[in-house]
Amino acid sequence: MLSARNRLTGEVVELQTGDVTAEVTIDVNGETITAVITRESVENLEIEEEMELTAVVKATDVMVRSD
Amino acid sequence: MLSARNRLTGEVVELQTGDVTAEVTIDVNGETITAVITRESVENLEIEEEMELTAVVKATDVMVRSD
Amino acid sequence: MLSARNRLTGEVVELQTGDVTAEVTIDVNGETITAVITRESVENLEIEEEMELTAVVKATDVMVRSD
Amino acid sequence: MLSARNRLTGEVVELQTGDVTAEVTIDVNGETITAVITRESVENLEIEEEMELTAVVKATDVMVRSD
Amino acid sequence: MLSARNRLTGEVVELQTGDVTAEVTIDVNGETITAVITRESVENLEIEEEMELTAVVKATDVMVRSD
Amino acid sequence: MLSARNRLTGEVVELQTGDVTAEVTIDVNGETITAVITRESVENLEIEEEMELTAVVKATDVMVRSD
Numbered sequence: 125m126l127s128a129r130n131r132l133t134g135e136v137v138e139l140q141t142g143d144v145t146a147e148v149t150i151d152v153n154g155e156t157i158t159a160v161i162t163r164e165s166v167e168n169l170e171i172e173e174e175m176e177l178t179a180v181v182k183a184t185d186v187m188v189r190s191d
Numbered sequence: 192m193l194s195a196r197n198r199l200t201g202e203v204v205e206l207q208t209g210d211v212t213a214e215v216t217i218d219v220n221g222e223t224i225t226a227v228i229t230r231e232s233v234e235n236l237e238i239e240e241e242m243e244l245t246a247v248v249k250a251t252d253v254m255v256r257s258d
Numbered sequence: 259m260l261s262a263r264n265r266l267t268g269e270v271v272e273l274q275t276g277d278v279t280a281e282v283t284i285d286v287n288g289e290t291i292t293a294v295i296t297r298e299s300v301e302n303l304e305i306e307e308e309m310e311l312t313a314v315v316k317a318t319d320v321m322v323r324s325d
Numbered sequence: 326m327l328s329a330r331n332r333l334t335g336e337v338v339e340l341q342t343g344d345v346t347a348e349v350t351i352d353v354n355g356e357t358i359t360a361v362i363t364r365e366s367v368e369n370l371e372i373e374e375e376m377e378l379t380a381v382v383k384a385t386d387v388m389v390r391s392d
Numbered sequence: 393m394l395s396a397r398n399r400l401t402g403e404v405v406e407l408q409t410g411d412v413t414a415e416v417t418i419d420v421n422g423e424t425i426t427a428v429i430t431r432e433s434v435e436n437l438e439i440e441e442e443m444e445l446t447a448v449v450k451a452t453d454v455m456v457r458s459d
Numbered sequence: 460m461l462s463a464r465n466r467l468t469g470e471v472v473e474l475q476t477g478d479v480t481a482e483v484t485i486d487v488n489g490e491t492i493t494a495v496i497t498r499e500s501v502e503n504l505e506i507e508e509e510m511e512l513t514a515v516v517k518a519t520d521v522m523v524r525s526d
Contacts, residue, residue, distance in 0.1 A: 126524045127433035129225040142277030143477030147296060148255055153220055158196040159253035160296060162451055162482060162495060165395035169257045178256045183430055184318045184519045185252035186226035188215055189245045189260045190236045193390045194299035209411030210343030211361065214430060227430060229317055229348060229361060232261035250296055251385045251452045256394045263359040276478030281497060282389055287354055292330040293387035294479065294497060303391045312390045318519045319386035320360035322349055323379045323461045324370045327457045328500035344410030345428065363415060363428060363518055366462035384497055385452045397493040416523055421488055426464040427521035437525045446524045453520035454494035456483055457513045458504045
């Protein structure tokens with residue numbers, strides 16, 4: 125069990141891979157979540173489009189905005 | 192316009208305030224998002240329960256997990 | 259209004275774009291601030307040299323050093 | 326020498342200490358920088374008001390905003 | 393499987409709990425690792441001294457220093 | 460003296476450089492630590508394989524996992 129408090133599960137809708145980092149876009153109930161992770165993690169987790177994936181975020185990395 | 196790529200709008204369902212930091216819990220379409228921000232930001236934004244608030248996360252702070 | 263506590267406004271003096279990420283250098287009253295953001299944010303915000311831009315940092319991401 | 330790219334030196338103008346974390350406010354040429362660090366770091370660095378201190382931020386933790 | 397690249401397993405040697413956050417100190421082969429997480433995560437994971445725990449860090453949150 | 464609480468010293472065992480970012484892998488007593496920093500920091504610190512380097516992590520960026 126991981127201490128990170130935020131988890132959002134969805135489907136990979138886009139994957140863009142660079143030399144060192146990669147950008148993974150996940151559709152979570154119609155909302156788009158974008159993660160920048162290492163290219164090596166993309167390979168380790170065998171990430172590809174249409175795969176189910178959970179975005180995980182530590183609570184101290186979440187800001188809030190009021191309108 | 193802010194560069195941070197992730198925004199999730201919902202309603203504040205819990206607010207817990209400490210000496211320096213505070214924990215804000217937002218319900219986003221049934222998913223719970225938790226943010227740890229400063230107590231002073233809670234005062235500046237006049238955050239209170241039932242208020243609409245948007246969680247904002249930079250893409251480099253998002254990890255992914257496969258099951 | 260965003261909860262992030264730190265904002266520093268200046269002029270873009272250098273922009274270096276990679277496959278996934280980009281490095282934006284901002285001159286703030288003679289101090290240099292460097293941000294690594296996604297290439298897509300550079301496109302979304304139409305960032306280019308000599309443009310005015312504000313660096314934004316969450317307080318939990320600031321360390322301090324004494325000499 | 327540290328890899329973190331951003332350093333801003335100023336004077337501590339406010340120090341607020343909680344149980345676990347503390348908030349340090351630094352005046353950098355008229356701009357206010359706020360850091361949330363551990364209470365133990367405040368003790369280790371013997372931080373107090375009017376002391377000179379440098380704020381340090383990793384480039385991946387800097388966002389940008391256009392107006 | 394989580395994308396975060398860094399994991400260090402050790403024994404909890406100190407636990408300090410505040411209103412919102414908590415500081416967990418882990419001994420990893422004689423090196424001390426300190427984590428600031430939410431108090432609620434301490435409760436969820438039932439963290440207590442002498443327990444085995446793994447510190448997890450995203451690669452983009454690691455800086456390096458040369459001497 | 461820097462407020463960041465975690466330091467782990469080891470030897471660079473792999474260096475992979477992209478357009479904007481670079482991945483530095485450090486062997487710390489048999490454990491592998493991976494850092495993603497800017498390419499420019501790799502140049503500033505003259506990082507190369509077999510060099511001694513210290514990984515530095517702010518406590519708020521450390522999560523924990525129980526098994």
